[in-house]
Amino acid sequence: MTEPVIALTKTLIAEKSISPDDKNCQQIIIERLKPLGFVIEEVNIGNTKNLWAYHGELAGKTLMFAGHTDVVPAGDESKWNSPPFEPTIDKNGILYGRGAADMKSGVAAMVCAAESFVKKYPDHAGRVAFLITSDEEADASDGTVKVVDLLIKRQEHIDYCIVGEPSSDSVFGDQIKNGRRGSLTANLVVHGIQGHVAYPHLADNPVHRFAPALNELVATVWDNGNQYFPQTTMQVANINGGTGAENVVPGELSVQFNFRYSSELTDEMIKSKVDAILQRHNLNYTLNWRLSGQPFLTPQGELTDATASAIKAFTKIDTKLSTSGGTSDGRFIAKLGCQVIEFGVINKTIHKVNENVNCQDIITLQAIYIDILEKLLLA
Ligand SMILES: [Zn+2]
Numbered sequence: 001m002t003e004p005v006i007a008l009t010k011t012l013i014a015e016k017s018i019s020p021d022d023k024n025c026q027q028i029i030i031e032r033l034k035p036l037g038f039v040i041e042e043v044n045i046g047n048t049k050n051l052w053a054y055h056g057e058l059a060g061k062t063l064m065f066a067g068h069t070d071v072v073p074a075g076d077e078s079k080w081n082s083p084p085f086e087p088t089i090d091k092n093g094i095l096y097g098r099g100a101a102d103m104k105s106g107v108a109a110m111v112c113a114a115e116s117f118v119k120k121y122p123d124h125a126g127r128v129a130f131l132i133t134s135d136e137e138a139d140a141s142d143g144t145v146k147v148v149d150l151l152i153k154r155q156e157h158i159d160y161c162i163v164g165e166p167s168s169d170s171v172f173g174d175q176i177k178n179g180r181r182g183s184l185t186a187n188l189v190v191h192g193i194q195g196h197v198a199y200p201h202l203a204d205n206p207v208h209r210f211a212p213a214l215n216e217l218v219a220t221v222w223d224n225g226n227q228y229f230p231q232t233t234m235q236v237a238n239i240n241g242g243t244g245a246e247n248v249v250p251g252e253l254s255v256q257f258n259f260r261y262s263s264e265l266t267d268e269m270i271k272s273k274v275d276a277i278l279q280r281h282n283l284n285y286t287l288n289w290r291l292s293g294q295p296f297l298t299p300q301g302e303l304t305d306a307t308a309s310a311i312k313a314f315t316k317i318d319t320k321l322s323t324s325g326g327t328s329d330g331r332f333i334a335k336l337g338c339q340v341i342e343f344g345v346i347n348k349t350i351h352k353v354n355e356n357v358n359c360q361d362i363i364t365l366q367a368i369y370i371d372i373l374e375k376l377l378l379a
Pocket residue numbers: 068102103136165166
């Protein structure tokens with residue numbers, strides 16, 4: 001393979017950038033963007049490297065590509081058919097290596113797409129921008145979230161963002177992620193009074209007290225979802241009570257439950273509804289919440305339409321919008337108030353042994369990104 005986008009993907013895979021270590025990835029990207037006239041800003045925080053870069057003028061729309069250069073560890077390298085940090089292409093054109101799908105191919109495709117676009121239209125309207133981090137896979141605490149805060153403080157205006165994460169499911173192009181559900185965890189302790197099971201009138205059993213409240217929590221319909229999100233779900237993850245002895249009424253019951261919620265609800269709405277249920281059952285309790293991510297949604301619009309029609313043009317596929325899956329950096333980027341989607345290669349092998357990507361898909365991804373740039377910035 002001699003295509004520049006394949007060569008760049010391979011170069012990036014060869015950098016053993018285990019989160020949050022960027023190794024040389026962002027330097028390699030900077031060396032590509034700088035000669036094109038991109039304004040480059042490195043935002044390094046602790047062990048994390050971040051890159052904010054743009055080309056063009058503020059007048060007009062800004063389309064930002066976002067992604068990460070870090071990867072998860074390879075695991076047991078002896079289980080790989082080829083060394084995980086030595087990019088290897090088999091006779092079918094499948095490229096193997098850690099980060100092949102998540103997401104060094106995506107980063108290479110966006111860099112090469114911007115390169116072609118800027119060379120072809122050096123005086124294009126608007127801006128092509130990049131937000132690249134080395135802290136997505138681990139803590140995600142010094143990466144995109146911090147750069148987004150910085151951009152908000154500066155009142156940077158971003159119209160569109162394409163996160164190059166592997167969004168495709170079974171065939172390349174079948175899925176665009178246009179949002180994610182929120183995730184909220186409750187850590188509940190129900191307090192009672194420990195005692196002898198033979199003298200229940202002297203004890204107060206928190207398991208018995210909680211049982212009807214649990215029943216109500218489980219039976220509650222939190223919402224009915226909407227056009228883009230499935231119904232909000234609540235699942236008990238852990239429940240613990242008892243001393244281990246058969247003749248002791250426990251003094252405390254710990255329950256942990258998690259909500260995956262739609263854009264119909266906010267974390268505050270869920271919290272107050274849970275409190276109301278617990279209070280209605282006269283429980284003496286302590287409740288601590290942990291919010292992992294608010295839901296975000298980009299309704300169908302210019303960005304999803306441009307992406308869907310580019311996908312159709314290059315793959316013949318009628319793509320679909322989806323909000324499935326876990327959290328991603330899209331949750332931070334959404335705070336910029338821009339339209340944000342994730343679109344990239346097939347995610348079937350991400351984080352696995354023998355992670356791989358089809359080289360043809362990377363080439364097509366680059367072509368789709370160029371087409372989206374032309375549709376949104378030249379219009
Ligand atoms: Zn990723």
